[in-house]
Amino acid sequence: MARTIDITPPGRLPLPDLRELWEAREIFWRFGMRDLLLRYKQTALGVIWVVIQPLLSAGVFSIVFGQIADIDSGPVPYFIFSFSGMLAWNLFNGVVTRASGSLVSNQALISKVFFPRILVPLSSVLSVMVDFLVAGALLVVLLLVAGIGPGLAVLTLPVWVLLLILLATGVGLLSAALMVHYRDVQYVVPFALQTLLYASPIAYPLSAAPENLRWLFEVNPLTWLLEGFRWATLGTDQPPTWQMAAAVGVSVVVFLGGTLVFSKMERGMADVI
Secondary structure, eight states: OOOOOOOOOOOSSOOOOHHHHHHTHHHHHHHHHHHHHHHHTTOSSTTHHHHHHHHHHHHHHIIIIIIISOOOOTTSOHHHHHHHHHHHHHHHHHHHHHHHTHHHHTHHHHTTSOSOTTHHHHTHHHHHHHHHHHHHHHHHHHHHHHTOOOGGGGGGHHHHHHHHHHHHHHHHHHHHHHHHHOTTHHHHHHHHHHHHHHHSTTSSOGGGSOGGGHHHHHTOHHHHHHHHHHHHHHOOOOOOHHHHHHHHHHHHHHHHHHHHHHHHHHTTHHHHO
């Protein structure tokens, strides 16, 4: 028996219909798998690029910051320190980048077929997570070779990964919705991410920041997540309690905020895309 769908005006808090999203889960899977397959189709090295990119970035950062700038990374070798940071950064950057442009790149389908539009940017998480897991396996090998054990802190790793995904998805949903109406966003997002890359302690420890500018780094939510991620993977110093609590709060708020804005603007997307 077919189910009748009643289309009603959005309420004050237009959150997505979870039942509708569940029934359309096949679309989420198809979009995610298509993105993954298209990225590595007709490439000579295929999925090896997932490993090469953070390795090269970590190598360059090790030379620039570890050798030339002579920044101390503590008991952790600088290459592994920077590789861990790049692993977390690539997860955040990948979700934001792919989610923000997902609607515009699928405009022909969105303007002709009805389905929950939010599934398009959300599906970006699927392919990015595959990349993250492949590169994460390499980090495990590096830790074993270097004899580094994070201890019980590793049990919190899924939490930090989830918080990174929530923060990135919230930003990605907001950017995707705005890009449908304002194509300038496609130029703002890469510039903002490039700035954030160097404004966050990814290739250097937070302790390397000048004392008079330290507060700028400490109010950056990505700093809180990076510090927690390194604590869970490398066994570095545990972040302050306020920082961990703030990381949870900000990630959830940004995700809900991005979802609300997307849902509010979704109704008119097919007409203007």
